[in-house]
Amino acid sequence: MKKLAGILIMAMVIVLATTSAFAVTNLTQSASVTIASVLSIEFATTTDSTFGSGTIPWTSITPDSTVVTPTGHVTSKPDIGLICKYNGAGNWYAKVNLATTTLTGKLSRYISQPTNRNTSTATNGTVTGLDAWTVIPALATTVYASGTNDSLNTPLGTFIGVNFALDPTGLATGSTYTGTITYTITTTP
Amino acid sequence: MKGLKARVCRWPFFIIDLIKNIWYIKTKLDRQMKRYNKNLLVMIYAGILLLALFINADAETVTQTATMETTVTSIFSIEFYQDANVLYTTNIPFTNIDPAKSLCYADGRSDGDGKSDTGVLCSSNLDVTWYLKMDASTSTPSFPMANFKYYLGQPWDRNTNSPADGTLAQPPNWYSVPTAATVIYTAGNLDKNNSAYGTLATLSYAVTPQNLYSGVSYIINITFTLATSP
Numbered sequence: 001m002k003k004l005a006g007i008l009i010m011a012m013v014i015v016l017a018t019t020s021a022f023a024v025t026n027l028t029q030s031a032s033v034t035i036a037s038v039l040s041i042e043f044a045t046t047t048d049s050t051f052g053s054g055t056i057p058w059t060s061i062t063p064d065s066t067v068v069t070p071t072g073h074v075t076s077k078p079d080i081g082l083i084c085k086y087n088g089a090g091n092w093y094a095k096v097n098l099a100t101t102t103l104t105g106k107l108s109r110y111i112s113q114p115t116n117r118n119t120s121t122a123t124n125g126t127v128t129g130l131d132a133w134t135v136i137p138a139l140a141t142t143v144y145a146s147g148t149n150d151s152l153n154t155p156l157g158t159f160i161g162v163n164f165a166l167d168p169t170g171l172a173t174g175s176t177y178t179g180t181i182t183y184t185i186t187t188t189p
Numbered sequence: 190m191k192g193l194k195a196r197v198c199r200w201p202f203f204i205i206d207l208i209k210n211i212w213y214i215k216t217k218l219d220r221q222m223k224r225y226n227k228n229l230l231v232m233i234y235a236g237i238l239l240l241a242l243f244i245n246a247d248a249e250t251v252t253q254t255a256t257m258e259t260t261v262t263s264i265f266s267i268e269f270y271q272d273a274n275v276l277y278t279t280n281i282p283f284t285n286i287d288p289a290k291s292l293c294y295a296d297g298r299s300d301g302d303g304k305s306d307t308g309v310l311c312s313s314n315l316d317v318t319w320y321l322k323m324d325a326s327t328s329t330p331s332f333p334m335a336n337f338k339y340y341l342g343q344p345w346d347r348n349t350n351s352p353a354d355g356t357l358a359q360p361p362n363w364y365s366v367p368t369a370a371t372v373i374y375t376a377g378n379l380d381k382n383n384s385a386y387g388t389l390a391t392l393s394y395a396v397t398p399q400n401l402y403s404g405v406s407y408i409i410n411i412t413f414t415l416a417t418s419p
Contacts, residue, residue: 154288
């Protein structure tokens with residue numbers, strides 16, 4: 001009886017040992033990733049702005065105000081949109097200046113808080129003269145400094161909407177005035 | 190002189206004795222040879238007779254039995270597969286990927302090119318269901334693992350030269366590679382025992398460049414696990 005019990009116990013041990021074992025084997029590989037550098041600024045299309053990359057017109061304006069919006073201006077979208085992209089370390093800065101001989105001090109810009117297009121949320125960067133009419137200077141001057149949530153903003157970038165207003169005071173009727181607005185993105189303030 | 194004359198006179202008798210002895214030996218040998226040849230012939234005849242008896246014994250059926258014994262080595266393995274359409278094994282390069290794109294492929298790849306980045310060949314003759322698992326980690330902490338994606342279609346049974354009968358964990362699509370070992374394929378009833386040629390799973394990878402810095406070399410480590418438990 002003892003011998004039989006011993007044999008049974010041995011059989012159970014063998015069966016248990018066999019069923020508790022399982023096989024595992026591994027294989028490894030790696031992926032190496034590098035990203036091309038980007039620091040770019042481009043105009044938004046007319047889907048997201050009124051004038052796209054084209055000329056901003058003031059046509060036959062009446063000089064009854066010091067803040068005259070462009071001809072065709074709408075409130076549902078900005079006059080122009082800037083899409084700024086950067087994937088380096090540190091902040092980036094958007095700058096604007098006006099090159100003109102006849103409109104110096106006459107053209108103003110209005111910028112609200114930009115949007116991170118990757119997240120569709122407001123950025124936490126700094127707008128110089130936020131939500132206020134600010135005269136565009138002749139020298140490139142920072143209008144926006146990126147924040148912690150949009151300094152690295154690829155692939156879609158940060159959207160900065162800009163509206164313009166003209167102060168026609170002192171401008172002669174029957175004359176055509178032109179100026180060139182330059183937008184710059186840089187990594188230095 | 191007397192002795193010499195005597196010796197000369199005995200010569201013919203010596204020769205005669207010699208001839209007699211030779212003839213005697215020959216005769217004796219002849220008898221012995223005849224006996225020897227006879228014995229040899231008897232033995233040969235007996236041998237032929239025995240051989241004939243042996244061959245003809247039970248002429249209707251001749252059987253031979255032999256016992257064959259073989260053992261089959263257990264196979265449970267995973268290895269890389271590579272051919273003209275399966276490009277990479279131990280390293281998959283994403284070099285200077287375009288940060289303006291939403292999904293970037295490995296070097297030399299483009300959408301719909303009919304290729305795969307890597308092939309994993311799973312072999313088992315244990316005759317139990319096996320599971321292919323996958324996970325990834327990074328040695329560059331700033332890499333968001335959600336940005337590293339994989340695409341796995343139905344694996345291929347190389348024995349039947351047809352789609353394997355197992356089950357993908359998810360329908361073919363781009364998914365972030367899991368960060369813990371997760372089953373991506375479960376063997377079917379046919380390919381759970383898939384020796385000699387195994388089941389081939391081919392995968393492609395992609396990177397979303399969002400939140401990735403230029404000037405940094407990111408490394409992602411991918412582990413495939415073949416297991417008999419999920």
